[in-house]
Amino acid sequence: MLDLRSAKKLDGLKLHARDGEIGHVHDFYFDDVQWRVRYLVVETGAWLVSRKVLIAPEAVSAVALATDEISVGLTKDQVRNSPEIDTAKPVSRQHEVLLRNYYGWPGYWNGLFASPGMMAPALAPTPPALSNEAGLAAETHRPEPRGDPSLRSAREVSGYALKASDGELGNITDFIVDRASWRIRYLVVDTGTWWSGKKVLIAPAWSEGVDWSASEVAVELTRAQVKSSPVYDPEKPLSAEYADRLHDHYERPRFSETASARDDG
Known part of the structure; x- marks a missing residue:
C-alpha cells in the first residue's frame, strides 16, 4: 500500500515513547546522497529543558495522523540519557556513531544494513592485544571520524x-x-x-x-x-x-x- 506523507504534516506531531510523551517533531535531517530521512529532530519541551534530540526512523513504530502522534519504541529515560548533540551545528559523523551505538541503531553510511528493521552483523572477533608500543602507534595514527556534510535540514532546504x-x-x-x-x-x-x-x-x-x-x-x-x-x-x-x-x-x-x-x- 502506498504510504507517502507530506513532511509538513509530520512536522509538529507529538512523539510518544513507551512511557509517555517526549516532545514534538521540529525538523528532519536527511542525507543528500540517497535523500532519505535519517533523523527526526525532536523538541522535548519542559521535561528535558527544551533540549532537542535526534531520533532515527528505525525507532518509529507507528505514525497516526488522525491523532497527530508518532510512537517510538524507546523510553523517556533512554531519551534523557542519550548523547547530547547540538542541533544548531552540523552533526558530525563522530556524534552519529555515538548516538547510534547508544541506541543500538545500525550505521547507514556504508550503504549496508540501513533499511528499517534490518540488523547489523555480529561483531568480528577481537584481535590479539597489541604491545604497548604498537598500541600507542596505532592510537596516534588512528584516523579521526570525519564530519558528515551530507546531512541536511528540511527546514533549511x-x-x-x-x-x-x-x-x-x-x-x-x-x-x-x-x-x-x-x-x-x-x-x-x-x-x-x-x-x-x-x-x-x-x-x-x-x-x-x-x-x-x-x-x-x-x-x-x-x-x-x-x-x-x-x-x-x-x-x-x-x-x-x-x-x-x-x-x-x-x-x-x-x-x-x-x-x-x-x-x-
Missing part, C-alpha cells in the same frame, strides 16, 4: 529555488516522504507567479545537482514540461495512479517500478 534548463520554476515548499523507507520521493514546488502558484512534484532523482552554497536545485526539465505536468493538490492523498501519471509524463520509470527496487541504503 525548504525555500530553495528550483531551476529548469530554461529558467526558474519556483521554490521548494515541502517534501513527500515514503513512510516505508523514509526516502524523500518528491520535492513539492510552488511555481509562484509564472504559473499562478500551482504546485508540482519533482523527484530528487530527476535533478542534475544541488548548489548548496547558492540554495538552488537544477533539474533536467523545461518549464513547458513542468507546466504540462499533472498538478499536485496537497489537500488530496497522493495516489499510486497520480504518481504513475507523473512519471509517465516525464518519461521516467513508474513510481511502482522505482519504489519496488528499494531500498537498501
Whole structure:
C-alpha cells in the first residue's frame, strides 16, 4: 500500500515513547546522497529543558495522523540519557556513531544494513592485544571520524529555488516522504507567479545537482514540461495512479517500478 506523507504534516506531531510523551517533531535531517530521512529532530519541551534530540526512523513504530502522534519504541529515560548533540551545528559523523551505538541503531553510511528493521552483523572477533608500543602507534595514527556534510535540514532546504534548463520554476515548499523507507520521493514546488502558484512534484532523482552554497536545485526539465505536468493538490492523498501519471509524463520509470527496487541504503 502506498504510504507517502507530506513532511509538513509530520512536522509538529507529538512523539510518544513507551512511557509517555517526549516532545514534538521540529525538523528532519536527511542525507543528500540517497535523500532519505535519517533523523527526526525532536523538541522535548519542559521535561528535558527544551533540549532537542535526534531520533532515527528505525525507532518509529507507528505514525497516526488522525491523532497527530508518532510512537517510538524507546523510553523517556533512554531519551534523557542519550548523547547530547547540538542541533544548531552540523552533526558530525563522530556524534552519529555515538548516538547510534547508544541506541543500538545500525550505521547507514556504508550503504549496508540501513533499511528499517534490518540488523547489523555480529561483531568480528577481537584481535590479539597489541604491545604497548604498537598500541600507542596505532592510537596516534588512528584516523579521526570525519564530519558528515551530507546531512541536511528540511527546514533549511525548504525555500530553495528550483531551476529548469530554461529558467526558474519556483521554490521548494515541502517534501513527500515514503513512510516505508523514509526516502524523500518528491520535492513539492510552488511555481509562484509564472504559473499562478500551482504546485508540482519533482523527484530528487530527476535533478542534475544541488548548489548548496547558492540554495538552488537544477533539474533536467523545461518549464513547458513542468507546466504540462499533472498538478499536485496537497489537500488530496497522493495516489499510486497520480504518481504513475507523473512519471509517465516525464518519461521516467513508474513510481511502482522505482519504489519496488528499494531500498537498501
